[in-house]
Amino acid sequence: MSDHDVLPLLDQTSAAVSDAIRRARPELAEADPVVRRSEHADFQANAALALAKRASIKPADLAAELVAALDSDYLEAVEVSGPGFLNIKLPDRVVWGQVAARLADSRLGVASPQSGCRTVVDYSAPNIAKEMHVGHLRTTIIGDSLVRVLGFLGAEVIRQNHLGDWGTQFGMLIQYLDEHPETAWHHDELAGDTSTVSALDTLYREARAKFDNDTGFADRARARVVALQGGDPETLAKWKDIVAESEFAFREIYDRLGVQLTAEDSVGESFYNPMLADTIAELEDTGIVVESDDALVIYSQEVTGPDDQPVPLMLRKRDGGFGYDTTDLATIRYRIRDVKADRMLYVVDSRQALHFRLIFEAARRAGWLTDEVEATHVPFGTVLGPDGKPFKTRAGGTVRLTDLLDDAVARARAIVAEKNPGFSADLLDQIAEQAGIGAVKYADLSNSRVKDYTFDVDRMVAFVGDTGVYLQYAHARIRSILRKAGDTDARIDPTPPLEPAERTLALELDAYGAVLTDVGVTLEPHKLCGYLFGLARAFTGFYEACPVIQAEEPTRSNRLALCRLTANTLSHGLDVLGIAAPERM
RNA sequence: GCCCUCGUAGCUCAGGGGAUAGAGCGCUUGCCUCCGGAGCAAGAAGUCGUAGGUUCGAAUCCUACCGAGGGCGCCA
Numbered sequence: 336m337s338d339h340d341v342l343p344l345l346d347q348t349s350a351a352v353s354d355a356i357r358r359a360r361p362e363l364a365e366a367d368p369v370v371r372r373s374e375h376a377d378f379q380a381n382a383a384l385a386l387a388k389r390a391s392i393k394p395a396d397l398a399a400e401l402v403a404a405l406d407s408d409y410l411e412a413v414e415v416s417g418p419g420f421l422n423i424k425l426p427d428r429v430v431w432g433q434v435a436a437r438l439a440d441s442r443l444g445v446a447s448p449q450s451g452c453r454t455v456v457d458y459s460a461p462n463i464a465k466e467m468h469v470g471h472l473r474t475t476i477i478g479d480s481l482v483r484v485l486g487f488l489g490a491e492v493i494r495q496n497h498l499g500d501w502g503t504q505f506g507m508l509i510q511y512l513d514e515h516p517e518t519a520w521h522h523d524e525l526a527g528d529t530s531t532v533s534a535l536d537t538l539y540r541e542a543r544a545k546f547d548n549d550t551g552f553a554d555r556a557r558a559r560v561v562a563l564q565g566g567d568p569e570t571l572a573k574w575k576d577i578v579a580e581s582e583f584a585f586r587e588i589y590d591r592l593g594v595q596l597t598a599e600d601s602v603g604e605s606f607y608n609p610m611l612a613d614t615i616a617e618l619e620d621t622g623i624v625v626e627s628d629d630a631l632v633i634y635s636q637e638v639t640g641p642d643d644q645p646v647p648l649m650l651r652k653r654d655g656g657f658g659y660d661t662t663d664l665a666t667i668r669y670r671i672r673d674v675k676a677d678r679m680l681y682v683v684d685s686r687q688a689l690h691f692r693l694i695f696e697a698a699r700r701a702g703w704l705t706d707e708v709e710a711t712h713v714p715f716g717t718v719l720g721p722d723g724k725p726f727k728t729r730a731g732g733t734v735r736l737t738d739l740l741d742d743a744v745a746r747a748r749a750i751v752a753e754k755n756p757g758f759s760a761d762l763l764d765q766i767a768e769q770a771g772i773g774a775v776k777y778a779d780l781s782n783s784r785v786k787d788y789t790f791d792v793d794r795m796v797a798f799v800g801d802t803g804v805y806l807q808y809a810h811a812r813i814r815s816i817l818r819k820a821g822d823t824d825a826r827i828d829p830t831p832p833l834e835p836a837e838r839t840l841a842l843e844l845d846a847y848g849a850v851l852t853d854v855g856v857t858l859e860p861h862k863l864c865g866y867l868f869g870l871a872r873a874f875t876g877f878y879e880a881c882p883v884i885q886a887e888e889p890t891r892s893n894r895l896a897l898c899r900l901t902a903n904t905l906s907h908g909l910d911v912l913g914i915a916a917p918e919r920m
Numbered sequence: 921g922c923c924c925u926c927g928u929a930g931c932u933c934a935g936g937g938g939a940u941a942g943a944g945c946g947c948u949u950g951c952c953u954c955c956g957g958a959g960c961a962a963g964a965a966g967u968c969g970u971a972g973g974u975u976c977g978a979a980u981c982c983u984a985c986c987g988a989g990g991g992c993g994c995c996a
Contacts, residue, residue: 374939381938384976394976417939418976462996499996604996630994640992641921652994659996688924689991716925717989755956782933785925787989789932798958800944801933809958816955865934868943875958884955 341436341444344845345370345378347409348423352380355404360390360397376412376422377430377842383419394419430841431829431893437844438827438900443907445848447489449855454490455670456482458682459589459596462499463581463603464508464535467588469726469734469790470684473715476779476913478682479594480860481713483911488855493674496596497666498603500578503656504539506560509573510552511542513559522583530587530737531580578603588736592772593913607665611657614665615650623700629653633697638689648693660694667698671708678709680858685714685785713858716787718779726790739790744771747796747804751920754798769915770804771796776914777803781864801868803914806905809871811920813902817895820884825896828889836873836880840897843873847904851911860912867908874901 352368363386373379383398390397398419405413412424437444458478461467467475478494486492512518519525520534545552562570582598589596615631618624623633625647632647640646648660670676681691691712698704720726728734748767752758758766778795782788798804833841850866853859883894906916 369938371938379939384938388976420939502996627993632993634993638992639922643922644993646923647993649994654994656994658994660993662996685925686990687996690996692924714925783926786933787926791932794932794945797945802944805944805958812956812958819955861934865943871958872943875960878955878958879960882955 339440339442339444340446341433341440341848343849344425344429344433344842345372345849348378348380348425351406351409352382352401352421352423354406355401356382356386359400359404360386363389370423372842372846373420373422375416375420377425377838378423379416380421380423381419383415383421387419427831427833427838428829430833430838430845431827433845434841434896434900435827435829437847438896438903442487443847443900443904445487445851448852449485450489452485452490452677453493453675454485454678454680455493455495455674455676456485456680456682457495457497458482459594460497460499460683461581461585463578464505464532464539465499465581466530466532466536466733467585467736469718469736469739471736472718472739472775473779474682474684475589475592475594475596476776477713477715477784477860479592479596479913480776480780480911481680481682481854481858482595483913484851484854484860484863487911488851490678490855493676494596494600495602495670496600498578498582498601500581500603501605501608503560505574505577506558506563506570507542507546507556508535508539508577509563509570510556510559511538511545512573514552514555521580530584532584533735535577535581578605588740591740591768592776593915604659604662607662607669610665610669611661614661614668617668618650618664618697618701621701623697624650633693633700635693635696636700637696638692646689646693648697660690663690663694664697664701667694667710668701668703671698671703676708678711680711680713682713682715685716688712688714711858713784715784716782719787719789721789721791723789740772740775743775743792743796744768746792747771747774750796750798750804755920766917766920769917770807770920773803773807773909773914775803776912777806777864780860780912781868783861784859801864803909806867806871806909807914807916807920809874810902810905810909810916811918813874813898813905814918816883816898817902820891820895820898825892825899827893827896831890831893834877834881836877837894837897840870840873840877840901843870844897844900844904847908863908863912867905867912870901870904870908 349368349370352370356366356368357364366382366386369381369385370378383401384394387394387397395415395418398415398421401421402413402415410423411426414422416422456478459471459475461471482492482494518538520531520538522531525534546556559570563574582601625632625634630649630653631651632649634645634647638646649658650661651657670679695704695710704710718726726734744767747770748763751766751770752763774795781801795802796804798808850863854863877897881894883891883898886894909916
């Protein structure tokens with residue numbers, strides 16, 4: 336707890352009901368008061384229904400007891416309704432007080448429940464020398480949002496970009512580059528619209544073809560692999576060059592997406608390479624490793640595959656090589672032992688669910704993963720095309736992330752230009768970029784994480800509906816009201832009665848921190864999206880019913896304060912989603 | 921074969937023990953044209969995949985089944 340915390344009204348009400356339970360029925364003192372937002376009042380407490388059986392009393396009678404025991408000083412009105420619901424209304428001054436307190440605080444009064452939790456977030460993980468594509472969209476966007484939310488909630492977040500930067504394919508690529516020194520692939524040698532990874536991607540395909548058709552080249556490529564793994568300085572230098580150039584290209588996309596990943600967060604497969612032998616040795620010491628068909632494996636005790644055989648993790652392949660099972664085991668060991676993580680999140684496609692289950696099981700059996708540490712696979716569904724199948728280009732190829740974003744920005748530009756024809760080309764470009772990128776991110780984040788969703792650009796850049804653009808526009812409109820009002824530091828007078836629409840908006844604003852806390856636990860950003868959309872709608876209701884600028888004082892200042900807190904909450908919420916909140920659009 | 925995820929309004933999706941199941945888009949009918957129309961109000965539209973069970977109470981929890989997608993040793 337810090338000085339920033341403004342205890343939500345729901346929590347205050349819960350505490351009041353808990354007090355009443357303690358006074359009326361001491362033996363039920365620890366019971367959940369079951370306080371929720373209500374359509375019939377500010378809040379409803381369902382404790383009487385839940386506890387009546389344990390108290391051997393009718394729900395309505397227990398409800399009446401609780402009403403009698405409630406501290407009436409804090410509450411405006413309490414009444415029993417239906418079979419035993421407690422409908423609770425709070426005094427207007429209390430509600431105004433919350434608005435004032437949140438407005439006065441830089442954190443909007445939100446607590447830091449994740450304080451001190453060292454949290455590793457593993458996300459994005461593109462492959463070196465390959466282009467980022469639609470398959471990297473969700474992990475990057477969801478991971479970035481979780482990083483922002485958890486960080487805001489006080490967690491010590493450690494971002495980890497587990498780059499695919501090691502493997503036999505690099506031997507082939509390096510050999511090919513070596514034999515074609517005239518080929519341009521560095522970012523400063525390429526024309527504007529071609530990136531390093533685009534060039535390398537093409538070169539890799541050429542190398543692959545040559546590898547398959549030219550035995551001489553295949554032999555030289557294999558020798559390169561040996562040289563790379565053996566640490567040959569010249570080969571290693573080339574590899575480092577490829578990695579650095581690829582990261583340069585990734586950073587361009589990260590910058591464009593507003594993703595917080597930096598070079599310092601890059602801890603790829605190569606980083607764990609020197610630890611693999613030791614990792615395997617340690618696993619062998621625990622006795623969970625088995626030799627099978629000349630390979631080293633760990634058989635699961637929990638999961639079986641076809642023919643009822645236990646599913647294995649492949650520690651060392653028959654040819655002596657290591658796959659990603661081994662790397663991931665070394666990784667989890669490192670993150671527990673050296674990074675000293677309290678919590679490890681893997682923002683990875685849901686198809687990897689079994690893999691992570693096996694990794695976590697093995698880490699537990701090895702004694703690395705204990706009950707003190709949380710390891711969680713944060714799975715997400717597939718991005719689908721208009722045909723309901725995994726998103727591909729019309730030709731059936733992979734959709735490049737750059738193309739996908741360009742398309743969204745272009746459509747957003749058309750929409751914004753139509754809405755606001757007065758913008759200069761420069762301003763239009765800037766806003767279109769923010770709107771288009773925000774639209775893509777919001778569309779991704781606002782769907783349930785584990786479900787697949789259909790990528791529909793026209794729908795996501797619309798000004799109406801549950802879209803990022805709608806929220807950005809709502810925010811811009813409120814800022815416009817504040818500019819027009821010449822709003823300074825409006826003081827709230829807690830004495831005027833609350834209009835129903837003011838009350839609805841104020842209660843919604845008060846719930847922001849609880850939503851963030853929930854996202855921090857469930858790791859589901861779509862709940863924040865749903866909240867922000869609901870908040871924007873609550874504001875629309877308020878704006879419709881309550882004139883702001885023309886209102887008399889003190890109502891005018893009070894309403895401006897609601898406008899300002901709404902705008903601040905919207906922009907803050909968008910920010911932790913990783914979405915820009917322009918002042919105008 | 922086994923395991924995982926998902927089946928909610930015409931479409932896209934929320935809701936994951938509590939009052940008449942919600943939103944957006946689309947559709948119908950009115951209203952306003954007011955601080956930048958992010959309009960507003962009303963309406964039509966649902967056997968919450970099916971069948972059992974637990975519970976005072978189930979879209980929500982459990983079981984079985986049906987349907988869709990995904991996964992199950994030397995790719996990562």
